[in-house]
Amino acid sequence: MKRCEKCRTLYSEEAAACPKCGVKEYEEAPAGEKPDKGSVARDWIWLAVGIPLFIGLIYLLVYVIKLLG
């Protein structure tokens, strides 16, 4: 599938230009793939890594304070 750069209409590979507005510029539109899917997955990775790291940092801080006090 192709996606028109101008009007975002999805159209067939065989078509030379957009059937709606006639613009020839297009981008590849893979079936069943949403453009924001990748960024959502990246956010979850950051949460999965960031939260344990944050907890670990607090434990380290408490340990250092106990060591000094």
Ligand SMILES: [Zn+2]
């Ligand atoms: Zn178009």
